[in-house]
Amino acid sequence: MHDVVIVGAGPVGLFLACELGLAGCSVLVLEREPETGSPWRAEPLGMRGLFATSIEAFHRRGILDPLLTESGIQHEPGAHPDADEPSPPRAVGHFAGMVLDPAKIDLAALPFRLPGRTPEAMMTSLEAVETVLSERAAELGVEIRRGDAVSAVAQDDERVRVRAGEHEYAARWAVGCDGGRSAVRRLAGFDFVGTEPQFTGYSMIVTLADPEKLGPGFHLTPTGMYVRMPAAGHIGVLDFDGGAFDRSRQPTRDHLQAVLRRVSGTDVTVSDVHLASSFTDRAMQTTTYRRGRVLLAGDAAHIHSPLGGQGLNTGIGDAMNLGWKLAATVHGHAPDGLVDTYTRERHPIGASVLDWTRAQAAAMRPDPHGQAVQKLLRDLLGTRDGTTYVFEKLSGSSDRYPLGDDQPLVGRRAPDFRLQDGTCLGELMRDGRGVTLDFSTDRRLRASAAGLGNRMRYAAGPAKNDLGPGAVLIRPDGVVAWAGARVPDRAAFERAAHQWFGSPDN
CATH class of the missing domain: 3.30.70.2450 (Alpha-Beta Plaits)
Incomplete structure (x- = not known):
């Protein structure tokens, strides 16, 4: 019996498989298509835009350089890490067919951005993404079986049984990453609700x-x-x-x-x-991303039009959020309810993306109402503030999980902090563990972080720009779970660490 069966070997399923494999889980991926090659996944039809959140996810797992190479992109970092400000992207897409001007983006206005080695946006193909992730999955011991469609999903309190072709596979958990017409979603009985199409x-x-x-x-x-x-x-x-x-x-x-x-x-x-x-542009979303031991991610959980290029990025965000939580649950050291935070955190993000695409469809309607909205939007996109706002939404920079802490960094994607010795956060996250960055001088958090064993990495020292806190606790998905004052409160740090990583005894 495997720890996890993933249905669907697209980018979302493969990214999730890599996250679970990195954490030492036994993973089986089932894909109905017998072959990997398809003109719909290669250039030009398979071209997709990746924004900062997804690009950083690849970087923080050490697979951005292979993706750039596979995509035929010469590695040109977004900015040198010693620069004062990030460099603007060369191209950033459109809103409702109105192309954004990169020169009008004020990156300094985006929340908690630091110069880093990753671009703000890039174009790649589904084929390139899947090639890189498939190779990485193989290195991590993930098994991929192709050529059989899933026909049955059944579960009890201990396992899930998935039937594909003539075979039945058992796992402790199953995840449907099988696209907008997901068989897993239908067979497992998820409710799928939303709005009908305009075009x-x-x-x-x-x-x-x-x-x-x-x-x-x-x-x-x-x-x-x-x-x-x-x-x-x-x-x-x-x-x-x-x-x-x-x-x-x-x-x-x-x-x-x-x-x-x-x-x-x-x-x-x-x-x-x-x-x-x-x-x-049918826009639909499941009411929950989990039913018992079956979960959904990517288009299996939410579908919408491709306007704005949010589908791939949202799916990778799902996989990054779910992977470490499901792995911790499999290994038995997850705090109670950890896997349920996946729906709580990602469902609002998916709902927001659906509204984002609905708004674009409404603005593009070929009637006097739509044309009036277009005129207004063109005026707004002609301003620096308007373009920056749209780019902030497109890039995911405005995403923030409600983690119950008013500290402005908490719940956001961690910037690429860089210590004075040259160590950067992205390099510390390659093994998929959580990270404690201690910028203070007394190192009082070292023992507490060490108590979590191999679930946590600890790095200390002054940073080029620590953005104010004396220390930060970063989850394996790159989200800031806690940020302390200049003299960090050790008890508060331990409460946050145990909330997300379990107790030292587990």
């Missing part, structure tokens, strides 16, 4: 007889939006038809040409279709 979207690789009739980049029109990507023939279209055309039908050349002509307002001719798929 049908299309992603296609086509040959155009007259490509000059479509301008490059994003174009909001009186009937929807189209975007002409840099790759030859790569076109995206949003048609506000109430989601009438869904993935149950394969779009034909005539249908794609009619939609493209209507939305673009041109008589462009599609002479050949190489690949095409449709999607909608």
Whole structure:
């Protein structure tokens, strides 16, 4: 029997498998697709944006450099760690088809940002992400079995049984990371609620007889939006038809040409279709991310339109949050209720992302109301404050878990603290343990941190910029769990440490 069975070998399932494998859990990943290669996961159709929270997750597990290499990106850090301020990103995406100007982003206004070695944003492909994570998973002893779809999920108080193909697998826990049409979600009886679509979207690789009739980049029109990507023939279209055309039908050349002509307002001719798929902005979320010994992450737990590129980033955030909590539960040293904090912390983040995409769909509606909102948004995005606000939401910089502490750092992703000896937080987190950074001079927290054994790393010394606290306690997912005064309160530190890491006796 495995500790955990994960259904789905996409980026979310593989990232979670790596987190659990790093913590010494026995992990089996089941994937229905028999092969790894797919044009929908490679360039250009599989291109996705990663923002700071996800990039830091890869960095803090030591796999950012392989991802940059696999993505064909020369390593150009966001800023040198000795710089006074982080460097602005070169490209940051769009809101409702309105492209953000990187020059208008005030990184100094973002909460608790420090210069680091990671970029603020980057483009990669699903194929590159999965390649890097698959190799890492193999190094950690994770087993991946491909080619069988899950047909049954049953559980009792001690285990979960998952049937895939002709085989049944038993594990102490199961996690569905099997996408928007999740079999695990359906078979385990999760409630899935939300809103119906406003539009049908299309992603296609086509040959155009007259490509000059479509301008490059994003174009909001009186009937929807189209975007002409840099790759030859790569076109995206949003048609506000109430989601009438869904993935149950394969779009034909005539249908794609009619939609493209209507939305673009041109008589462009599609002479050949190489690949095409449709999607909608249906926004749905499970009411909980856990039912007994079955959990959900990524698109299995929440679906929405791809506007703003939040899907992959939200899913990686789910995996980072769940991995260490589930591993601690498996190993028996988790404090009571630790795994339930996964839903409590991540469900509001997912709900916020759904609202973020709903707001964009509303702003893009081809009617006088939507066009009025577009005008207002263009004015706001023409300002430094407006662009910075949107980027803060896109990047996850504004995310904060309600951990019951008013100290402003607590609940946020920890900045990349760097000690005067050159040690940085990202390097300390490679093994997946929690970290205590003690910036004080009396080192009074050393013994308390040591009492948690291999669940905690302790590093001490003055920092280039400690942002005020005398010490910080950082969870394995990079979230600040406690921050102390210049002279840290040892008793308060121990309470926080035991709340998240269990007692020293466990």
